[in-house]
Amino acid sequence: MSLLALCVTVFTYNAMTFGNGPVMVPLLQADLVDRRGVLSTDQLLYAFTVARVTPGQANTYVAAIGYMLHGLVGALACTAAIMLPGYLMLPLLWGMSGSGASA
Amino acid sequence: VAGDHPDGGPTPRPGSPGGPITRRALFRIFLKAGLAFGGGLGILAVLEQELVTLRRAIDREEFLRLYGLGRIVPSGTMTALAVAYGYRFAGPIGTAIALCGLVLPALVITVALTAAYGLLQQHGWLLDLLPVTILPAALAFIVVAGVRLGRDVFRPSRELLLATAAFLGAAVFGLNPVVLLLAGGAAGMVLFGRREASS
Numbered sequence: 001m002s003l004l005a006l007c008v009t010v011f012t013y014n015a016m017t018f019g020n021g022p023v024m025v026p027l028l029q030a031d032l033v034d035r036r037g038v039l040s041t042d043q044l045l046y047a048f049t050v051a052r053v054t055p056g057q058a059n060t061y062v063a064a065i066g067y068m069l070h071g072l073v074g075a076l077a078c079t080a081a082i083m084l085p086g087y088l089m090l091p092l093l094w095g096m097s098g099s100g101a102s103a
Numbered sequence: 104v105a106g107d108h109p110d111g112g113p114t115p116r117p118g119s120p121g122g123p124i125t126r127r128a129l130f131r132i133f134l135k136a137g138l139a140f141g142g143g144l145g146i147l148a149v150l151e152q153e154l155v156t157l158r159r160a161i162d163r164e165e166f167l168r169l170y171g172l173g174r175i176v177p178s179g180t181m182t183a184l185a186v187a188y189g190y191r192f193a194g195p196i197g198t199a200i201a202l203c204g205l206v207l208p209a210l211v212i213t214v215a216l217t218a219a220y221g222l223l224q225q226h227g228w229l230l231d232l233l234p235v236t237i238l239p240a241a242l243a244f245i246v247v248a249g250v251r252l253g254r255d256v257f258r259p260s261r262e263l264l265l266a267t268a269a270f271l272g273a274a275v276f277g278l279n280p281v282v283l284l285l286a287g288g289a290a291g292m293v294l295f296g297r298r299e300a301s302s
Contacts, residue, residue, distance in 0.1 A: 013281075014177065026280040046220055048241050048244065051213050053240075054213055054216070057146070059182075060210055067214050068221075075210065086176060086183045086185065088176045089184075092172045
């Protein structure tokens with residue numbers, strides 16, 4: 001599985017789900033483990049667990065998956081892919097300040 | 104002395120009493136937040152203490168409003184908050200600064216532990232320990248997350264109907280979760296849209 005395909009997968013599933021980390025696990029399981037077979041269930045669970053017990057955000061388990069499949073570059077790329085939907089916050093902010101000014 | 108903080112709260116740090124937050128401070132705040140344990144709420148507590156209580160860069164009402172906005176953004180709420188505060192205090196570059204600070208600790212530790220997993224695989228006997236250590240922990244985490252998410256749904260409601268259908272779809276018919284998600288969204292729109300219109 002190419003790095004680009006992995007990032008697109010992570011980005012798409014992340015943008016489709018609300019709430020953090022765990023909601024994406026079944027999507028990744030169906031895609032990466034069952035369909036493509038690039039990851040074992042053990043690996044997926046290991047990734048999920050290490051991100052859960054470390055401080056900070058739990059959704060960095062995609063970094064672990066990226067590292068397993070593409071090394072350090074994969075870890076960084078997957079992390080970027082999972083943070084990108086956060087930028088949807090900006091239009092919301094602008095909308096809020098716009099309505100605040102008119103009120 | 105008149106003019107000093109009469110409410111007796113902690114004195115804001117020199118140079119940033121309610122004023123704009125520098126890029127360096129922004130990075131430091133989010134790095135500290137990224138080191139917090141307890142997932143989203145742990146991070147939120149650090150942000151509240153730093154931005155509202157200590158630096159008074161933002162008032163509590165707006166802090167809560169931004170949190171509410173962040174929750175309706177897909178992906179992580181804290182990611183959305185990092186973008187919001189980064190942009191507010193330091194513009195487009197600020198979003199990158201805040202995101203980097205937030206993710207750096209977790210990223211470094213996670214990658215280190217994943218590299219350790221690679222080493223485990225080279226020593227087969229250590230790998231045999233995984234089924235009795237890490238994997239049950241993972242399942243426990245997932246069950247807890249599921250129970251937390253489900254707490255609001257497990258009472259007589261139309262949501263419960265959808266949740267049951269989705270569970271059957273996954274457990275009995277082995278449907279793809281993507282299909283389930285989209286079907287659930289569509290069914291929800293039909294069911295709840297009609298209720299909104301009729302009430």
